[in-house]
Amino acid sequence: MSDVARQAESTSTATRGGRTNxxxxxxxxxxxxxxxxxxxxDEVTMPEVARTARVSEATAYRYFPDLPTLLREAMHESWPGAAQIMAPVAHLTDPIERVAHATDYLLRHVHTHAPAVRATMAAAIVRPxxxxxxxxxxxxxxxxxxxLTDLTPETLTQMRQDLVVVMSAEAFFTLTDLYGMSSEEAIASVVSTARSVMAARLS
Known part of the structure; x- marks a missing residue:
């Protein structure tokens, strides 16, 4: 390969790398x-995201095909993960207290990010x-x-199904939107229900 060809290839590679970056x-x-x-x-819309990112709305859509896709990835980055969330109660073996802690954390996260959670839920209902x-x-x-290592698989499965219904944004928004509870009242109510469900299953 000639010097000219090598230089051209090097320039082309650098250009591709610059575009990728x-x-x-x-x-x-x-x-x-x-x-x-x-x-x-805040309410999250693609025009507002594009404005604050200093790109055009068309550019934002080239990277993320729709708002729910963008919200999902952005929220995932702010979610600390189950192990980190459960760290404060890692020493506890009482499943009721552990579930209460997990429920409280989840719903406070839902409340803090309510507009984004609502937007994702709405999109999932329309396009499941x-x-x-x-x-x-x-x-x-x-x-x-x-x-809970000593329970039967059937009991654990039923317990998971019970908690999926209780530990949910749907439960939180039902209490705040339809029942008129404050966010703190709604969180306390769902945590109490989660405790009751666990106590009933364990007994």
């Missing part, structure tokens, strides 16, 4: 913009085959029930 920076800016809006508890909700509660339930 620019695309990653743009994608990162869009995600960071969405996270900032989500963490502030396309929109995947994060389902953070599933990991939390598994972590909370970890000490």
């Amino acid at each position: 620019q695309k990653e920076r743009t994608r990162r800016a869009i995600l960071d913009s969405a996270r900032t809006l989500i963490d502030a508890g 085959a396309e929109i995947l909700r994060p389902a953070y509660r599933l990991g939390l339930i598994e972590a909370a029930l970890e000490p």
